[in-house]
Amino acid sequence: MDQITVRNMLATMETGRPFSLTFVTYDRKRKCGGRIEDIAEAVLLHRDPESTTDTFANRPATPHEKKVQQLAELRRDPGHRKWYTRNIRLLVNGHPTGEIRKIHPPLVAIFNQKIVVA
Secondary structure, three states, X not given: OOXXXXXXXXXXXXOOXXXXXXXXXXXXXXXXXXEEEEEEEEEEOOOOOOOOXXXXXXXXXXXXXXXXXXXXXXXXXXXXXXXXXXXXEEEEOOEEEEEEEEEXXXXXXXXXXXXXXX
């Protein structure tokens, strides 16, 4: 079986193409984990930067745009740099589902049928 580094795995994830992975669960707060989870198809979830400053410079915002803007202000920063995590969206037959999972890249064991090494 081929090998891939964590850095190359993250670079492949950021291309936006679907991937498969097997990882070990871990929860430091609850002191549980150790289950091996297999995800057949997923994509990296990118947070879309929404600029709220110059969006409505020449026109008033619609009610839907106001609601989206209010929800964007309530969102918290996930702290991916601090906790070294990534959010992935699960796919079924190439179609996105509503399920989002948080993974720790160092705990990924197999990525696209390649063994992940440090």
